[in-house]
Amino acid sequence: MAAAGSTFSAVTRGTMVRWSFDGKRVACIASKTLYVFDGLTAALEAKWSMPDGVRSLSWSPSGDKVSVLIPATNSLLVYSLHSQDGPAYHIDDPAGGIVASAWAPDGAHILTWTDYGVRLTGVGDRSC
Numbered sequence: 001m002a003a004a005g006s007t008f009s010a011v012t013r014g015t016m017v018r019w020s021f022d023g024k025r026v027a028c029i030a031s032k033t034l035y036v037f038d039g040l041t042a043a044l045e046a047k048w049s050m051p052d053g054v055r056s057l058s059w060s061p062s063g064d065k066v067s068v069l070i071p072a073t074n075s076l077l078v079y080s081l082h083s084q085d086g087p088a089y090h091i092d093d094p095a096g097g098i099v100a101s102a103w104a105p106d107g108a109h110i111l112t113w114t115d116y117g118v119r120l121t122g123v124g125d126r127s128c
Helices: none
Strands: 016-019 023-030 035-040 044-049 056-059 065-070 075-080 090-094 100-103 111-113 118-122
Touching: 016 056, 023 056, 035 065, 044 056, 056 100, 065 100, 090 118
Parallel strands: none
Antiparallel strands: 016 023, 023 035, 035 044, 056 065, 065 075, 075 090, 100 111, 111 118
């Protein structure tokens, strides 16, 4: 957890905040930006621009990837802390209807639920 007196000052009015499973990092969506902070020092580690309409934010079990679900574009974007060049993975469903997602316990796959079924996609340990 963040040390007493630490502040996540880069964020004003965050709409979603999630701790990584190991407690080492915090991810936050604010002002169409995904921020990742060190959970102890509150130092900014990464940030990416986001489109409007993010519905969910979740950490991979290993704590080195963050996924965001964007229903308006029927896509799930996966960002890797190994690269700040944009999404490491872009999972979309052209037929529409991605409603939820879940990481596999090993972090190598992610499930997406749609209006008509479930899809398992490999997201491996690829460093981008």
